[in-house]
Amino acid sequence: MSETKKRIGFNAFEMNCVVHQSPGLWRHPRDRSRDYCRLGPWLDLARTLERGLFDGIFLADVLGVYDVYGGDARAALATAAQVPVNDPLLLVPAMAAVTRHLGFGVTANLSYEPPYGFARRMSTLDHLTEGRIGWNIVTGYLDSAARAAGRPQQAAHDDRYELAEDYMAVLYKLWEHSWDDDAVVADRARGVFADPDRVRAVRHEGPHFKLDAIHLCEPSPQRTPVLYQAGTSPAGRAFAGRHAECVFVSGPSAAVLRPRVAAVRAAAVAAGRKPDSLKVYALATIVTGATRQEARAKHAEYRSYADIDGALTLLSGWTGVDFSQLDRDATIAHVENDAGRTALENVTRADPSRRWTVREAAEHVALGGAGPVFVGDAVEVADQLEAFAQTTDVDGFNLAFAVRPETMIDVVDIVVPELQRRARYRTTYDEGALRHKLFGEGAKLRAPHAGATYRGPNRQT
């Protein structure tokens, strides 16, 4: 192949908890997930990822417990399935202080938090990271999160995306419109810090949110954080087409992901954007070693620590289906409910040539979640990554860990150099904000992205 080869980017898929996507692996003798409450291991991880020239660390989050499996939280607590879970945002300034380039994609659920204070927290993080913050826009899939917020259950699936539209309009107005670029004059002689004529109140009267307020922060390097999104249902795709800059997709095979990636790029086109204005990352796990034998032995060893109850706890939460009620050898059938749509599709009708039993789905999910597991030495893994990226048209991978931090150290030391040798991976970071590093067009949102149209004094709010 020639130099037109598309570059592959890596994100580390992380969460401020013990078990993220690999239930049971916390028991592995080399795993350090138990240390998640301490800052030191997070700082070490950030340094490792920057050494490996990762695009970013992506921090997932949930605001409730996985209590669908068995109808209560017992299995989630016993297997540490995403509970206990600490706040992701608070890790960011510390990790930013020990890195210069690594991006931070943090998940925040907009269903349970008014936009005004959230806008300020993200602007603050964009300032403190000098323009390296991204936001994974989620609306949740757990009824437990709704009950924690005093509601009987979560809003209906498509209604959540509609609420998200209104939320985004408020945020764009605060981030892009409230303060002009030159609003801060900091004129010591005149005693004027911000020019009041260049700062304006946002007046928003939407179906869900009303607001009359000036954004509390001066413009940050990117203004709007880099926008990530992960829903691939029809409503999710339409939302991504309008708002997302990076999209996370997950599915067990290239065959399943290929049409999803095409559909999400088509949604961007429908929103007046170019198909490659989206960076799409596929969830995947890499198990590698110095030799093929070592990699396979590691994989078998990791598998022996997988916890099927923990996997079914996660799968039940993602899909809204209580898998404790089903025989483990029963084939999974598709149902529509108000949890996420895609997780159930993955193990039902996404690939007509494949039927999944409960046990098979659990065993698949138990190592790195819903994505594929690439096993092998550097050459084998790089071959698989290249082939997968080629078939699916993704821009990179969102890498889950099996053993923490071993998985990411292996990727950085073994796989990254091989991809670099193939001219498939960056060899240095570009200077500038996260958005610039990803798209090469500056720090701020650009037209025709909907958010960019809010910038400047003339926009009516």
Ligand SMILES: Cc1cc2nc3c(=O)[nH]c(=O)nc-3n(C[C@H](O)[C@H](O)[C@H](O)COP(=O)(O)O)c2cc1C
């Ligand atoms: C890789 C990936 C990461 C995700 N991370 C989170 C998360 O951290 N928190 C969350 O509430 N939802 C998360 N989701 C769920 C999505 O936001 C969305 O609810 C889900 O994909 C279902 O959307 P859909 O029904 O439109 O397909 C994630 C999804 C994927 C594929």
